[in-house]
Amino acid sequence: MANTTIAKTPQSGVKLKTKRRSPGREVWERLKSSPLAMASLAGVLLFVFIGVFADVFYSYDYAIKQFPLEKLLPPGTPGHLLGTDNFGRDLLARMIHGTRTALVIGIVSSFASVVISAILACLCAMFGGIVDNIIMRIIDVISCIPSLVVALAICAALGNGIPQLIVALLFSSLPMHVKMFRSVALTVSKMEYVESAVALGGKPWYIMVRHLWPNLASIIIVNGTAQISMSIMMGATLGFIGLGVKAPTPEWGTMLSEGLKYMMRNQYMVLIPGIALALAALFVNTFGDCLRDAFDPQLKGKA
Amino acid sequence: MLKYTIKRLIMLPIMLLVVALLIFILLNLSESDPVVLMLPSEYTQEQYDAMAAKFGLDKPMMVQYFNWVKNAVQGNLGLSYKTKGPVTDDVAFRIPISIKLAFYTTIVMIIIGVPLGVMCAVKQYSVFDGIVNVLAKFMGAIPTFWLGLMLILAFSIKLGWFPTYGIETWRHWVLPMITLLLPYLANYIRQVRSAMLDCIRQDYVRTARSKGAKESRVIFRDALKNALLPIITFTGGCFASLIGGAVVVERVFAIPGLGNKIVDSINHRDIPTLLACTMVLAVFSIVVQLVIDLCYAAIDPRVKSTYENSHKIKKLRTKTEGAK
């Protein structure tokens, strides 16, 4: 006896009568069905929550306020849950505000990076020729130098501070994204439906929006998510080296480098920011992977 | 093929010039004045002018740039603002150290990464695959400098198995290499796995099986040879990236390599040293990229024949045009 189950996903070559759902909704449905995706999303949202509502927990002034008599207290001391640093500043408050710093740096630089990369990639694909050449030569030059060094040089040039850091991270991550987006854009632009659009008199701008954008959208989102964790890491690395945010802004990397000197006896100063960094990266990376699987289940399991 | 190589090599000096210009511009944008950094905290105008003249810093930026290029081409990379000695002294001995670090790490990465990646692809969805995946995720999430510090804490300070700083004995290399390796390894395994998965799903693998081939042969010969192409590409990319990316590791473990010097020279606005280091990195980057492309062309018959055929096609064209 035929013992059948109704198909939920259509297979190639055969039409099925399923309800048409928007791509966004499909992705969300797939995400919902994966416990890993939901767990990592929860982690990400937790960090976002802490970052956004940092002021609710502790005011910024409290995070930079020094208690001269309470230096280097270990975690668990009443009044200072995570202890204090060498300047007598409350670590918990600094960690919470550090979350906000990390998120701002990560999200803004990542967003700017992928958007600019996408625009450049579209320009390369649509106009080709000289435009493509110039853009790619510039990208080649930037990619000769390791990305960290690029960021270092820009930070050195512009000085310390969050906007400068964001610019540095933006430029150092451009080459990778531009190359990837450009190759997708080029593949799409060579497709026949773009050829026919051009033959029908479509203007470059129209073709970019109508054809290139939807194909790029999914890898833009996936790359953007991955870039967030890379930016947070690199921002922390720069802070560790001494370039990055202006003291006394709380930032995990800077806190780690301050803790270095006291590593022997007060290990918590080094452990706590590190764990936060690792967790943030873990959540964002895992969510990014799940997001990529949700966008294209055929790629499931692949890098 | 030769023509292609020559074309790429010609680009090399041009790229270097542009990179140098970029660095010049960037560091000149900075607010700190390198001359001030070289002088004691109290100085006179004459002292300032003398110091500036000594290092050619009294001239406008573009003139400085051209002077540097002129000298560099002749092998003179100038004097370091920090040590006041020749830049080559500071930089030359660091090159082999950084390369060694990157090279050994790459070798270990290949030895561990390729088999693991291939196994994961073959046993997709199995427990093995799952465990490796999870481990890779964790490894990739750990910040490099923090990992280095933790390793120092655990193995050097608490357990005393390995020394903390320097590079005298082989033991000195272990912790830095582990720190450098882990974050890259995670991504490497995933890339290998992805490349293998792509190949295993191809029709020609099914053809090989239908001929009666053993599964091991299908994987390690028919599939892997195709997967080698992308694997070689990103191995080369990793190697190039490791040379500069070791900045943090060199810092944490006090290894006298290029990366360490770069940070140093940035902090001191030591432009000549920074330029020299960056030039070295850029040269390596470009050369490694070129070598990878050549390897790719040598291995992939489709690319090879494109180069060979374009030669023949040109000959044919000139022949027919001559006949007209």
Add this chain to the structure above:
Amino acid sequence: MSETLLELKNLSVRYTTDGIISRAVNNVNITLNKGEILGLVGETGAGKTTTALSILGLLPRYTSEVEGEIIFDGENLVGASEKKLRSIRGKRISMIFQDPMTSLNPVFRVGEQIADVLKFHDKNIKPHEISERVDELLKMVGIPPERKVEYPHQFSGGMKQRVMIAIAIACNPDLLIADEPTTALDVTIQAQVMRMMKNLQKELGSSVILITHDLGIVANFCDKVAIMYGGEIVESGTLEDVFDKNRNHHPYTMGLFGSLPNIKKRTERLVPIEGLTPHPSELPEGCKFHPRCPKCMEKCKTGDNPPIYESGTHKIQCHLFSMEEAVR
């Protein structure tokens, strides 16, 4: 009397992915004798390729299940060990795949890929013997032997398919399974390749299962025909049984022939079969063809599969003929 070479008994194949069960092949029964050519006809999604892959044991290991028996020369291949299957693949049963563009390995020379089959099944073969045999095979399929050092991308589609044929016949297999060998080729090349295959088959005396949706090729090449729909054989018999207009036929068969343009008749429109092929995970109850059948009756819509009506070698699975001598 011809001996039976291959017998598929109640063969069923089920795929399970993401919790969805697709019943690709359902209770298929086929008998093939030595030297016979069977045409397996059906639309895309009917289960023809799955049947072929199951004979060679090439179905994906973890997502497919096979029930029933595949008796090849007296032995059951279902559940046979990998080692046994490997000794058969390429040597006694070979397959020619549908898309020559992707079926050859791009990084190995063509000669090497043909030599592989020889090396797998004869450990003691000497290099010069291999070389001679490869040259011989290439000549048989009409390719100059000097080209054996070239790579697949240097060959055209038709020539690639010939290389595939050379690989398939290298060890003189008893059974050759050709899965739509000419679908990906131009019509003129199609004719060449089919002619060549016909000659080869005569020379070697192998049995052939030719999978196709092109009735013209079947008419020119096959001795027996089996028509597949929804993973089942709905009609089978000799070429005359199935192609003769004046005999009884399954409504699907009639639909297939009716959809062909006839150069002699003047028609305004072709007569297609209404509806679409069902997806293997959404097969209808009762007779699987009933939603599209112009002669559908009440009893077709529910219950088990229709009984099989037999008239000599001609078998039809349909309720229409059960009023006559019905044999289940």
